[in-house]
Amino acid sequence: xxxxxxxxxxxxxxxxxxxxxxxxxxxxxxxxxxxxxxxxxxxxxxxxxxxxxxxxxxxxxxxxxxxxxxxxxxxxxxxxxxxxxxxxxxxxxxxxxxxxxxxxxxxxxxxxxxxxxxxxxxxxxxxxxxxxxxxxxxxxxxxxxxxxxxxxxxxxxxxxxxxxxxxxxxxxxxxxxxxxxxxxxxxxxxxxxxxxxxxxxxxxxxxxxxxxxxxxxxxxxxxxxxxxxxxxxxxxxxxxxxxxxxxxxxxxxxxxxxxxxxxxxxxxxxxxxxxxxxxxxxxxxxxxxxxxxxxxxxxxxxxxxxxxxxxxxxxxxxxxxxxxxxxxxxxxxxxxxxxxxxxxxxxxxxxxxxxxxxxxxxxxxxxxxxxxxxxxxxxxxxxx
Numbered sequence: 606x607x608x609x610x611x612x613x614x615x616x617x618x619x620x621x622x623x624x625x626x627x628x629x630x631x632x633x634x635x636x637x638x639x640x641x642x643x644x645x646x647x648x649x650x651x652x653x654x655x656x657x658x659x660x661x662x663x664x665x666x667x668x669x670x671x672x673x674x675x676x677x678x679x680x681x682x683x684x685x686x687x688x689x690x691x692x693x694x695x696x697x698x699x700x701x702x703x704x705x706x707x708x709x710x711x712x713x714x715x716x717x718x719x720x721x722x723x724x725x726x727x728x729x730x731x732x733x734x735x736x737x738x739x740x741x742x743x744x745x746x747x748x749x750x751x752x753x754x755x756x757x758x759x760x761x762x763x764x765x766x767x768x769x770x771x772x773x774x775x776x777x778x779x780x781x782x783x784x785x786x787x788x789x790x791x792x793x794x795x796x797x798x799x800x801x802x803x804x805x806x807x808x809x810x811x812x813x814x815x816x817x818x819x820x821x822x823x824x825x826x827x828x829x830x831x832x833x834x835x836x837x838x839x840x841x842x843x844x845x846x847x848x849x850x851x852x853x854x855x856x857x858x859x860x861x862x863x864x865x866x867x868x869x870x871x872x873x874x875x876x877x878x879x880x881x882x883x884x885x886x887x888x889x890x891x892x893x894x895x896x897x898x899x900x901x902x903x904x905x906x907x908x909x910x911x912x913x914x915x916x917x918x919x920x921x922x923x924x925x926x927x928x929x930x931x932x933x934x935x936x937x938x939x940x941x942x943x944x945x946x947x948x949x950x951x952x953x954x955x956x957x958x959x960x961x962x963x964x965x966x967x968x969x970x971x972x973x974x975x976x977x978x979x980x981x982x983x984x985x986x987x988x989x
Contacts (some may be wrong), residue, residue: 655680659699660791662754666819668714671765672688672704672794679758680789681859684851692756699862701760702745702783704794709735711762712746722748724970737968738762742961743779764792772800775807775901776876777957778950782833786852808832810869810896811904811950815943819885821946825868826853826860836951837958858942894934907949912936915945916982 631708659675677683679691679699690696705711713731716723726734738746744767749759763780771780784801785808812828831849853860868874868884873892877883895906914937916925936942966974 617931622660626817651829656789656791658691658754659701662699662701662705662756662758663791664702666715667718667752668711669705670703671706672768672797673792674702674784674788674790676700676702676783676788680929681787681856683855684847689833696757698750699756699758701758702768702780703762704797705762706765708738708746708762708764712738715762719751720750724968724973726968726970734968736980737964739764739767741884742939742959742964743777743957745780745961746968747965749969751952765796769796769800772797772804773901775804775903775953777828778833778954779957779961782954785833786830787856787863805863806867809864810900811946813886814893814896814937815946816886818888819877819883820836822861822882822884823857825884826857826864829860832950834954835947836953874988883905890934890938891930893931897933897937898930903953904946904949906951908942908945909933909936911941911948912939913944915939915941 659680663670663673677697677700679697681946691699709731712734716727716734718733720727723734726737734746738744745761745763747759747761751760766782771777775781781804783805808829809825811832812825815828816824827849834849852875856869868876872883873887873889873896875886877885896906900908909932925930936945939945
């Protein structure tokens with residue numbers, strides 16, 4: 606019932622980029638396919654030039670970078686942001702994340718090569734910077750408003766081990782949430798690729814648990830894109846309130862390229878026959894309970910704790926099974942299940958996001974912090 610033949614091929618086009626996504630009717634045995642990174646997909650000449658320009662930025666750093674991505678409105682078109690060409694005066698700042706092996710050593714080399722990228726914090730040394738990076742917030746250290754190879758960029762430095770851990774276990778979802786949305790991979794790492802595969806699969810599972818029996822692709826992608834913003838205070842005070850929908854509607858082909866192979870590999874969700882934009886899922890309680898059990902423990906345990914509190918308050922413990930898989934089935938059957946998930950995500954995301962923002966204000970320095978906050982508030986006021 607759940608797997609119907611798909612169209613032979615689907616051409617995905619954006620204003621400046623084109624991808625060919627093969628979707629033949631043969632069942633996909635594994636979701637670990639080459640589509641996991643956009644760098645593995647064919648690009649049109651303009652997109653290749655953009656990617657090449659961003660790869661050149663990476664090459665200007667002497668400190669070793671094992672993994673690198675670019676993301677955000679400076680890379681992918683997004684409603685409410687300038688459409689100016691990369692590198693032009695009005696173009697948005699380009700965001701990067703660099704995965705490195707030894708953060709302290711990396712910052713030591715980079716401080717000597719690019720001292721202007723750091724605020725006065727650099728005078729406290731690379732060890733202090735790495736301690737701040739590793740122990741607070743999202744375990745990433747950002748240098749914003751840096752000019753590199755003619756581009757204005759913001760780059761975050763993260764330990765490869767921390768990155769992989771967040772992708773697999775959702776410790777903070779600060780990095781996992783970012784990579785649940787489109788990114789352009791500029792330097793590959795096999796461990797990160799595998800960890801992010803787990804991250805994307807878990808994002809689909811949570812979204813499915815929150816969605817009805819039938820829904821659209823856009824609704825699925827909006828649910829996924831919004832996971833890491835649950836409990837993030839920035840959505841209340843700094844970010845464009847329409848940010849999640851703007852990201853998805855502007856980048857729908859990219860979300861499809863990321864998630865279509867995963868969707869087709871899941872036995873409990875299927876595209877509606879003759880409609881490539883609508884999906885349906887099996888709402889059997891056993892299937893939903895299994896999805897809950899496969900989620901990262903950081904979220905799964907918070908959801909289950911909320912249910913235990915609910916049944917103790919309503920004095921229904923005696924009627925609730927305590928062993929698995931029956932307990933998870935009782936959790937997903939609760940009328941308050943969506944509330945459990947929302948609270949669980951907020952507890953995972955909220956504090957790290959707040960601490961990371963405070964850390965960023967301190968480490969960026971007053972001038973850059975003021976410029977960054979001003980830009981965010983301006984976008985919020987002019988949001989649509």
